[in-house]
Amino acid sequence: MENQFSLAGKVIVVTGGTGILGNAFINGIVAAGGAVGILGRNRQVAEERADAINKNGGKAIVLIADAMDVEQLTAAREKLLSAFGRIDGLVNGAGGNGPQGVLQNDEDVFKMNIDGMKQIMDLNTWGTIIPTQVFGEAIAKTGKGSIVNISSMNSKRAITKVLGYNMGKAAVDCYNQWFAVEMANRYGDAIRMNALAPGFFLTEQNRNLLTKPDGGYTERGELVIKQTPFKRFGHPDELIGALVWLLSDASAFVTGSMICVDGGFSIFGGV
Template sequence: MENIYSLKGKVIIVTGGTGILGNSFINGIVEAGGAVGILGRNKEVADERAEAINKKGGQALALVADVLDEASLITARKTLLDRFGRLDGLVNGAGGNMPDGVLQPDEDIFSMNLDGMKKVMEVNLWGTLLPTQVFGDAIAKTGKGSIVNISSMNSKRAITKVLGYSMGKAAVDCYNQWFAVELANRYGDAIRMNALAPGFFLTEQNRNLLTLPEGGYTQRGGLVIKQTPFKRFGNPDELIGALVWLLSDASAFVTGSMICVDGGFSIFGGV
């Protein structure tokens, strides 16, 4: 019987492939039988991860590019197609927050760093849209494929401080639904777009914000745990099942959706 969850024979590119969540994404794709393009700005990490996968018998290619630099993305696309000859999927894993997009409680709400907010919005929204333009074209030429965007709990609930990030991810959600419809209008069920919405997972960007060096949670980390019915942060590998499902033929009738992997955070009313 055919395994519809398998990614065997598929080539998937992961932007943000040098990050913590990106590492789980690329390993999960390889474990499901797919070949992976590891795209990020950190050449050393991309090379290390590709080498480790190839040594174990998988297929991986390091690609150095900035998701906001179209020329570097086009070069990465050519490199990948020269190696594999096709592209079946894209995971828009690049994004995140930065200090200039944060409003602290003691700061004047009417004197926000708007340039900082725009910068964070840009990396999350345009850092999703631009790779889709470049790599989506290659998927269309392959004839069939799946695109997975990365949403966030911040797009559906008001979470203090991180306004720039929240606006960026809310825009990604709008784009995810709009573009999924347009893909269907033009390609039928051949090219799908969906979003994965992680809850709170510890990364290098948020570790100091949520946990204490000596162990335990910061005040903010404690509030997150209180609002998460599972009463813990997620493990990056716990995103793999939903991601592989969205990339595989097992989700052939799914498009424009947002899959929450959040320990119940998005549904809990706090009471």
């Protein structure tokens, strides 16, 4: 029986490929047989990851670009096409939060950093849409492909302090459904768009919010664990199965969906 979950012969670009979750994404794609474009701003990390993949028999290329910069993304697209001749998939892994998008409990809610919130919202919203505009055009010329966005628990529930991030991911969810319909109307079942919605995974952006230097949980971290039926944070590798499924032909009739990988956080009522 043909392995529908295989990514053999497929070329996938991963934005945010130099991040913690991005590392799991690129390794999962390569393990499933795909070639990967590691797109990010940190050249040293991207080159280290690509070298490790290529030395182990996989196929990876470094693409240095800002997910919000059309010219840089276009140059990255042409480099990827020059190397592999096609693009079959895109993982919109770029995004995240920052201190400018956090409203602490002791701060005046009517004097929040609006510019900071806008910056984080734009990063997550347009940092998803702009790469899709650039790489999606190449996928359409290939004739068949899959685009996977990264949503969040923040898009569906009121997570305190991080308004810009919440709104950015809510916009990603709206775009995920809207663009999936546009692709279906224009390309039939050839080009699909779906989203992964991770629960709480420790990343560079949230580690200090959720854990203490000694490895224990902060008050916020304790609240997350309390609301997660599995009573732990996720491990980045636990996103790989759902990602590969969405990129592969095994999910050929799936579009506009959001797959929660969250240890039950999204369904738990707290009682």
